[in-house]
Amino acid sequence: xxxxxxxxxxxxxxxxxxxxxxxxxxxxxxxxxxxxxxxxxxxxxxxxxxxxxxxxxxxxxxxxxxxxxxxxxxxxxxxxxxxxxxxxxxxxxxxxxxxxxxxxxxxxxxxxxxxxxxxxxxxxxxxxxxxxxxxxxxxxxxxxxxxxxxxxxxxxxxxxxxxxxxxxxxxxxxxxxxxxxxxxxxxxxxxxxxxxxxxxxxxxxxxxxxxxxxxxxxxxxxxxxxxxxxxxxxxxxxxxxxxxxxxxxxxxxxxxxxxxxxxxxxxxxxxxxxxxxxxxxxxxxxxxxxxxxxxxxxxxxxxxxxxxxxxxxxxxxxxxxxxxxxxxxxxxxxxxxxxxxxxxxxxxxxxxxxxxxxxxxxxxxxxxxxxxxxxxxxxxxxxxxx
Amino acid sequence: xxxxxxxxxxxxxxxxxxxxxxxxxxxxxxxxxxxxxxxxxxxxxxxxxxxxxxxxxxxxxxxxxxxxxxxxxxxxxxxxxxxxxxxxxxxxxxxxxxxxxxxxxxxxxxxxxxxxxxxxxxxxxxxxxxxxxxxxxxxxxxxxxxxxxxxxxxxxxxxxxxxxxxxxxxxxxxxxxxxxxxxxxxxxxxxxxxxxxxxxxxxxxxxxxxxxxxxxxxxxxxxxxxxxxxxxxxxxxxxxxxxxxxxxxxxxxxxxxxxxxxxxxxxxxxxxxxxxxxxxxxxxxxxxxxxxxxxxxxxxxxxxxxxxxxxxxxxxxxxxxxxxxxxxxxxxxxxxxxxxxxxxxxxxxxxxxxxxxxxxxxxxxxxxxxxxxxxxxxxxxxxxxx
Numbered sequence: 001x002x003x004x005x006x007x008x009x010x011x012x013x014x015x016x017x018x019x020x021x022x023x024x025x026x027x028x029x030x031x032x033x034x035x036x037x038x039x040x041x042x043x044x045x046x047x048x049x050x051x052x053x054x055x056x057x058x059x060x061x062x063x064x065x066x067x068x069x070x071x072x073x074x075x076x077x078x079x080x081x082x083x084x085x086x087x088x089x090x091x092x093x094x095x096x097x098x099x100x101x102x103x104x105x106x107x108x109x110x111x112x113x114x115x116x117x118x119x120x121x122x123x124x125x126x127x128x129x130x131x132x133x134x135x136x137x138x139x140x141x142x143x144x145x146x147x148x149x150x151x152x153x154x155x156x157x158x159x160x161x162x163x164x165x166x167x168x169x170x171x172x173x174x175x176x177x178x179x180x181x182x183x184x185x186x187x188x189x190x191x192x193x194x195x196x197x198x199x200x201x202x203x204x205x206x207x208x209x210x211x212x213x214x215x216x217x218x219x220x221x222x223x224x225x226x227x228x229x230x231x232x233x234x235x236x237x238x239x240x241x242x243x244x245x246x247x248x249x250x251x252x253x254x255x256x257x258x259x260x261x262x263x264x265x266x267x268x269x270x271x272x273x274x275x276x277x278x279x280x281x282x283x284x285x286x287x288x289x290x291x292x293x294x295x296x297x298x299x300x301x302x303x304x305x306x307x308x309x310x311x312x313x314x315x316x317x318x319x320x321x322x323x324x325x326x327x328x329x330x331x332x333x334x335x336x337x338x339x340x341x342x343x344x345x346x347x348x349x350x351x352x353x354x355x356x357x358x359x360x361x362x363x364x365x366x367x368x369x370x371x372x373x374x375x376x377x378x379x380x381x382x383x384x385x386x
Numbered sequence: 387x388x389x390x391x392x393x394x395x396x397x398x399x400x401x402x403x404x405x406x407x408x409x410x411x412x413x414x415x416x417x418x419x420x421x422x423x424x425x426x427x428x429x430x431x432x433x434x435x436x437x438x439x440x441x442x443x444x445x446x447x448x449x450x451x452x453x454x455x456x457x458x459x460x461x462x463x464x465x466x467x468x469x470x471x472x473x474x475x476x477x478x479x480x481x482x483x484x485x486x487x488x489x490x491x492x493x494x495x496x497x498x499x500x501x502x503x504x505x506x507x508x509x510x511x512x513x514x515x516x517x518x519x520x521x522x523x524x525x526x527x528x529x530x531x532x533x534x535x536x537x538x539x540x541x542x543x544x545x546x547x548x549x550x551x552x553x554x555x556x557x558x559x560x561x562x563x564x565x566x567x568x569x570x571x572x573x574x575x576x577x578x579x580x581x582x583x584x585x586x587x588x589x590x591x592x593x594x595x596x597x598x599x600x601x602x603x604x605x606x607x608x609x610x611x612x613x614x615x616x617x618x619x620x621x622x623x624x625x626x627x628x629x630x631x632x633x634x635x636x637x638x639x640x641x642x643x644x645x646x647x648x649x650x651x652x653x654x655x656x657x658x659x660x661x662x663x664x665x666x667x668x669x670x671x672x673x674x675x676x677x678x679x680x681x682x683x684x685x686x687x688x689x690x691x692x693x694x695x696x697x698x699x700x701x702x703x704x705x706x707x708x709x710x711x712x713x714x715x716x717x718x719x720x721x722x723x724x725x726x727x728x729x730x731x732x733x734x735x736x737x738x739x740x741x742x743x744x745x746x747x748x749x750x751x752x753x754x755x756x757x758x759x760x761x762x763x764x765x766x767x768x769x770x771x772x
Contacts (some may be wrong), residue, residue, distance in 0.1 A: 116393065119388035266403060286754065
């Protein structure tokens with residue numbers, strides 16, 4: 001047997017694992033330190049009551065002979081896919097069919113597994129900085145990669161690739177930058193993809209944070225996008241499902257990829273937990289929607305507080321309006337990892353080093369507004385001392 | 387963008403989807419027909435009460451600020467991995483470490499995704515007949531495939547490959563044959579893999595059905611297997627988790643693949659539902675174990691009833707002792723799909739056509755003892771009329 005050398009040769013230390021390890025080592029050396037975690041993008045507020053109640057009912061059903069559910073469809077229960085169309089797409093004038101929506105255990109799996117649809121020689125464009133999984137998935141398959149720098153010079157808006165690329169990962173609202181694309185900026189990408197016969201894998205995990213009616217929530221709001229875009233969506237950051245595991249991906253038939261993705265999922269995936277799907281369904285009830293909105297508003301206010309606080313301390317800080325992330329320049333003389341170590345050592349504050357998101361992330365760190373409000377306030381106070 | 391032509395060229399109609407479609411078409415034409423489903427290997431008994439209670443508690447925790455859980459480790463909570471070692475491996479004298487156990491959303495995902503560990507030029511051996519995902523996963527990656535026929539002539543025991551192969555999928559107790567391997571037969575495969583530097587992907591989804599102390603439950607009961615085998619396990623067929631989604635896979639460090647699998651999972655998987663993991667944990671309590679044993683015994687008795695019933699009707703039937711499946715020869719003049727259609731049309735009984743499991747499955751159908759007991763009795767009565 002020969003191993004996949006692309007996978008074997010990857011440098012170890014997935015960004016968030018490395019942060020966990022450094023934080024753990026610090027805590028072990030300083031058992032009394034009260035560490036404030038503003039790093040990993042994990043939500044902190046509990047699940048809304050309507051979702052908890054729906055999952056209790058689902059658990060109860062699973063214990064009764066008449067209501068027990070075994071395998072569901074690999075692409076998810078039709079009632080959840082219908083609710084997604086009715087709530088996420090139809091109101092925005094986007095016309096999709098039930099079989100173009102695929103329920104999964106989360107955006108993380110789909111963003112990785114979708115790459116199986118494509119030839120291994122395809123060239124991939126990845127924003128720099130970006131969520132590490134896009135680059136890592138590309139490297140594991142041995143595909144050539146093109147980085148699209150997002151820097152203060154281009155106002156953190158990536159330029160179209162100068163060479164032709166086959167696959168483009170876009171994430172808006174952006175992680176880690178906290179930026180969004182205007183309708184016209186997004187339309188440029190759709191035009192590029194149509195002209196170059198490229199496919200856009202659009203990560204919409206943070207769409208619930210958009211605060212302006214001018215910013216598209218879905219790439220399918222752009223005419224012509226259905227032929228060239230796959231959209232990956234998540235309940236993790238909206239309904240708080242990071243530990244529940246449920247998301248969905250839209251693969252329009254117009255891409256020519258819907259049947260292939262169905263075949264892939266029917267072979268290598270056995271469907272999403274019935275309990276998780278019932279939880280997701282409750283996100284579309286009036287009570288569920290209201291509770292989720294309350295949580296999002298809370299995180300948005302935390303983001304505002306962090307953004308203002310960092311700026312008052314003299315930091316150059318970006319994002320944090322239509323996204324839960326603040327992208328913050330580190331003081332002169334520091335790298336993003338040395339500033340991470342400084343904050344951990346002197347303030348017991350954990351952030352995310354920008355360099356972990358790509359070369360253009362060097363010189364920045366990311367703060368997450370998913371953190372507890374009181375931790376953010378405390379972190380700003382400690383940083384003021386620094 | 388170019389598509390993965392291996393995936394694109396695959397014939398459509400995953401076996402179980404095709405069965406569902408034919409059954410649905412029949413039901414629509416005959417709305418009053420009471421169809422008895424002895425086909426798909428899905429369990430029918432509800433979740434045991436101790437598992438239901440544990441999942442209720444987990445759901446409750448998720449709704450409270452102090453006990454809410456977000457992202458877990460990609461390879462699962464340590465308490466579940468420890469319980470797996472303590473209950474499944476240590477009592478059998480198998481020494482593994484916590485980081486060699488990976489919790490997942492089920493064996494289906496792992497059996498598909500594990501293929502990413504290997505070079506695409508590796509040759510793969512697949513039992514014929516077998517669970518379709520092994521072959522389909524291999525074809526999707528464009529790997530050469532060698533079939534190992536299991537026929538009445540070789541007593542349904544596959545011979546070692548005549549050419550060298552890199553990867554070997556073994557499933558014991560076997561789906562669809564219902565057969566097991568003796569310790570010595572399993573040891574032959576471990577020797578083969580060691581001599582040929584091959585890797586065995588051992589699907590142990592049905593180990594709970596083994597009734598004889600002589601039959602190994604885990605391939606690691608064979609000395610030397612840790613260097614050459616990955617073991618994929620499931621709660622689906624033991625604890626009834628087909629709709630809950632939780633399983634685990636053992637990748638020993640001695641295979642040289644453990645770090646690669648961890649890297650893959652940390653990139654393309656975001657961990658298993660906390661609620662599902664709590665459910666799996668309850669499978670190891672004394673109450674959970676007792677309830678699961680009751681269910682397994684029930685299915686074993688159903689298998690016995692089906693096996694005896696089919697033989698009394700004059701069918702050549704195999705398996706059904708250490709496995710929930712009966713492998714049954716179709717009457718002369720029929721193919722496995724024409725016999726499927728006959729049973730559906732004349733008896734309103736759904737079985738699984740053997741040809742769907744590979745060329746050597748032609749001439750056979752599979753009956754599943756996961757079906758309701760009364761459905762099996764009724765099916766045998768209708769078949770007697772036939």
